[in-house]
Amino acid sequence: MSQETTPARTFDFETGEVLLLDKPLTWTSFDVVRKVKNTLRIKKIGHAGTLDPLATGLLILCTGKKTKQIDLIQAQEKEYTGTFRLGQTTPSFDLETPVDAELPYAHLTPEQLQAAALAFTGLIQQTPPLYSAVKINGERAYEVARRGDTAEIKSKEVTIKEFELTGIALPDVHFRVVCTKGTYIRSLARDFGQHLGCGAHLTRLVRTRIGEYRVEDALTLETLEALRPPRPEGETGRPARQPKPRRPEQRAGLEYFQASSAPTDSDPADSAS
Template identity: 80%
Template sequence: MEHADLTPAPAPAFDFEAGEVLLVDKPLTWSSFDVVRKVKNTLRIKKIGHAGTLDPLATGLLILCTGKKTKEIDQIQAQEKEYTGTFRLGQTTASFDLETPVDAELPYAHLTEEEIRAATAQFLGLITQTPPLFSAVKVNGERAYEVARRGGEAEIKSKQITIREFELTRIALPEVDFRVSCTKGTYIRSLARDFGAALGCGAHLTKLVRTRIGEYQLADALTMQAVEALRPPRPEGEAEQPRRQRRERLPERRAGLEYFNATHATSESPASEA
């Protein structure tokens, strides 16, 4: 009788300088740039970029391209994306998520499951959506979130997007879980706002996970711990950067999350530079 081969599978071989498409599971509160910077320094990659931003309060699939594969960033960004998450009915926030405090409360208990499910139909197909003020959209050469965080106002132009699938996977009021497949440029926070408005009770996004971009799946992504395990040995004679200097740069990366950090238990901060 033959015995199964129990030899561990070899670690994947990457050639980051020639070019790789690297799938990473972005941690909560990290910005997309936090991940890029950490991976770049950990793996000593000269040329790297990400194919589609995720908000700090979102987790899930972030695609990094290195070397010659950076030429594929636009192509990857243009592919359909899938998200899962949770809307909280009956409350609104200025950022449409947990970055800012609740600014209004409306009744929701009267809504039936049938009414809630029926409201998804108006968001399927080609629709017009207005991005949040708390977003990276540029207004007069400035990021909209910079205007918002200093208390300013800005006119955000609406745009057309396509939502191919909008499925409610759990209704446990005031929470509603969902799965959405959509085109590039869709803001799920705006969908939360608009869905709540359609129901007449308001809503905001409390959880978001990107599970797919095109054929790339979150299930195949590396955690940041797995990325750390790929770290090449430090060249002989090269001194390690003092930890105190590395930590001093962390607070600026978490700008805009003061309210969330003050009211929620968060994941670990972006790891210090390699």
């Protein structure tokens, strides 16, 4: 039953809960863990599978004794929906970095696209992006990338159980993927574009499922605020502090995304605000 639609349910976070969250855009998985930990005053908490800052959807948090289930949950298959943009590549394989090459794509047929999806179904070799949390000599790969350095990342075997093209509106291709742990959908975008000879990058990604856990059953962070426990009786509150503005785009290295998505003077959304 949906956690979102059962407000009368009581949670015992200290004993242990498996908490489903719908991660907001630009938040890192650590941002969400810290927010939940501080909001609900939980001592022991961790997430069962990272989501990139530019991905949204299901993020599973385990608290208390349920943190012992993290490895088990992480090992389950994942389902994603999203969009690849053909004809353009970026160093990060997504919108975190600007386009660095453009190639023709208009000649591609739906049959060629379907054949490319079939080519990446099953057991495949995949190289994680340099803009990722993979460790290189004890350092996160994205730290190397954001310095402007390069490094070699070893490929690994992953399984794409299902790769369905749900819509084609060139240059955009919409998809649904079911895959095993450790699969990078950004790398799948890169490889899909290379296979077609036109390049591609990921412009949208939603994690819809981990095992039997589904995003439609997840809580939003706004709903989570209502679960904040009262202060223990007799405990005096700390003096109020001016909250610092949250800047996830800086911690996540999303300066380009932040700048490119900012409204302009001619943007209707800007004039309506």
